[in-house]
Amino acid sequence: MPLDLWTALFVLGSSALAATFAIVTQYFLSLRTSGRQSDLLSADDGRVVFLFDAESLIDATPAGRALLASSPIRGGDWARLMAYLKPRFAGVDAALGRLSTDGIFRQVATDQSRPLSLLAEHVGGLTRISLSSQRSIMDILAYAAMAEELTLLRAVSGAEPNLVWQENTEGEVVWANLSYLTWITRLSPEVAVLGWPIPQLFASRSAPNGLGNALRHSLTTASGEKFWFEISENIIGENRLFFASSADATQHAEASLNSFMQILTKTFAQLPIGLAIFDAQRKLQLFNPALADLTGLPVDFLTMRPSLLAVLDALRERKMLPEPKDYRSWRRQIVEMEKAAASDRYEETWALSDGQTFRVIGRPHPNGALSIMIEDISSEVMRTRRYRADLELGQSVIDQMDMALAVFSPSGHLVMSNLAYSSLWAHDPVETLERSTLRKLAEHWRAVTVPSGLWSEFEDYVATLGDRISWDATARLLDGRSLACTFSPLAGGATLAAFRPHPASEASQPQRNDTGSMQTA
Numbered sequence: 001m002p003l004d005l006w007t008a009l010f011v012l013g014s015s016a017l018a019a020t021f022a023i024v025t026q027y028f029l030s031l032r033t034s035g036r037q038s039d040l041l042s043a044d045d046g047r048v049v050f051l052f053d054a055e056s057l058i059d060a061t062p063a064g065r066a067l068l069a070s071s072p073i074r075g076g077d078w079a080r081l082m083a084y085l086k087p088r089f090a091g092v093d094a095a096l097g098r099l100s101t102d103g104i105f106r107q108v109a110t111d112q113s114r115p116l117s118l119l120a121e122h123v124g125g126l127t128r129i130s131l132s133s134q135r136s137i138m139d140i141l142a143y144a145a146m147a148e149e150l151t152l153l154r155a156v157s158g159a160e161p162n163l164v165w166q167e168n169t170e171g172e173v174v175w176a177n178l179s180y181l182t183w184i185t186r187l188s189p190e191v192a193v194l195g196w197p198i199p200q201l202f203a204s205r206s207a208p209n210g211l212g213n214a215l216r217h218s219l220t221t222a223s224g225e226k227f228w229f230e231i232s233e234n235i236i237g238e239n240r241l242f243f244a245s246s247a248d249a250t251q252h253a254e255a256s257l258n259s260f261m262q263i264l265t266k267t268f269a270q271l272p273i274g275l276a277i278f279d280a281q282r283k284l285q286l287f288n289p290a291l292a293d294l295t296g297l298p299v300d301f302l303t304m305r306p307s308l309l310a311v312l313d314a315l316r317e318r319k320m321l322p323e324p325k326d327y328r329s330w331r332r333q334i335v336e337m338e339k340a341a342a343s344d345r346y347e348e349t350w351a352l353s354d355g356q357t358f359r360v361i362g363r364p365h366p367n368g369a370l371s372i373m374i375e376d377i378s379s380e381v382m383r384t385r386r387y388r389a390d391l392e393l394g395q396s397v398i399d400q401m402d403m404a405l406a407v408f409s410p411s412g413h414l415v416m417s418n419l420a421y422s423s424l425w426a427h428d429p430v431e432t433l434e435r436s437t438l439r440k441l442a443e444h445w446r447a448v449t450v451p452s453g454l455w456s457e458f459e460d461y462v463a464t465l466g467d468r469i470s471w472d473a474t475a476r477l478l479d480g481r482s483l484a485c486t487f488s489p490l491a492g493g494a495t496l497a498a499f500r501p502h503p504a505s506e507a508s509q510p511q512r513n514d515t516g517s518m519q520t521a
Helices: 003-040 062-069 077-085 092-097 137-159 178-187 248-270 289-295 299-303 308-317 327-342 378-399 419-425 429-435 438-448 454-463
Strands: 048-053 056-060 104-108 116-123 126-133 163-167 173-176 215-220 226-236 239-246 274-278 284-287 346-351 357-364 370-376 404-408 414-417 471-476 482-489 495-502 510-512 518-520
Touching: 048 062, 048 077, 056 062, 056 077, 062 077, 077 092, 092 104, 092 116, 163 178, 178 215, 226 248, 274 289, 289 299, 289 370, 378 414, 404 419, 419 438, 419 495, 438 454, 454 471, 454 482, 454 495
Parallel strands: none
Antiparallel strands: 048 056, 048 126, 104 116, 116 126, 163 173, 163 239, 215 226, 226 239, 274 284, 274 370, 346 357, 357 370, 404 414, 404 495, 471 482, 482 495, 510 518
16 A cells, blocks of 8 residues: 555544544543532432532522522522521621631530531532531421521510400400509509419400300409490410400490480470481481471381381371372472482472461581471461561551651651552552652652651651650641651651641641741741
């Protein structure tokens, strides 16, 4: 064979042999490294192991990864591990910093209640940290969590203002919080040290009716001060857990409400006006005795809390409602009455067939309630009718008189006049009675009479307070007639003005006054 061919085969074989040797060497090195890492992570007897390259986590046992995952802080794996180790091992961060020089570090947890030991080694440039205990790390974590929860629950129980205690099946208090124990010393100051069993604060109470039902109970101090509590119960296994919260505000509010309701009840009972209060469903909730007296409805019927329509039906049967033309229109009237009362618009006068007259008022209240008030105004209506009849009779009497009459109130307003006055002065003040004042009428008198100071004197006479005497005067109309005027005081400060005209023939004759001298009219 040529020399060049042998040279080429030799080079090719050397290359293949070198490649094979490299592959075999890499394989054995990987096996050695894998076995070494496996040795570094080997854990016995509940140990947990971490493998770090500087602060980068290379690998960890499952328990170690669970520990890192349970850390409450954010950050890398090294920071999470340090957050767990620092509170338990004093100076662990500094010792780990010297591990590359010292080579190994051991320490037992400073908290003796948590039997935990730490072993850190620097092996082949890697940091191996292992935690071991008589219990597994998961047990340690569970124990720590339970201890923290117990501490929290004790703090909550101690800060709870309500009284909390637990009783066994014999009714003995087997546990109580700080508020409960404080109340024991408050009620019995002579007790310096509490013994066993714990005294029962609410021994006289009765069991609530079922779970979650509250029972009201009071405690009285040595000074006689009373405090109220609401007690609720929960069943926990064979024991019972009780909660007592302060009910002083509720008790005082209920007492005030009861007192207020008693006052209202007594007030309503003394009212002469019939009162009926209906709820949002129009059921009678409250009524006073005057309602039964005015309407004649039986008390036993009212105490059954009838509906509004039932009450009105009963009133109709007793003819205590205005009788409509037909029943359908009456039912429509009842519905309109309810709607009007609910909108604060109902007020009506009922004229009954027996001569009685009721004033009925409906008013809405919060939450849809409705109140109906019934007042007997028969006497008032009769007095008004009688007064109007007397006025009409008096007016008809003075209208029959020939003398012109006008009556003024103390304030100078015209309150009455007759037909002779309207005929004499050529105007009817009744049509504008609200505007007929003495000043306006005096202006009218001046306009139709000869100028004189008589009307000014009369205005002063009406405005005079105290005792007054009657006086006479004479005025002359523009048509030549003479007027005999008489001004007299009346009861209550009123004033009467009377005018009698003289015929023209008499007005030209000499007239005699009270002194007997002659004068020309």
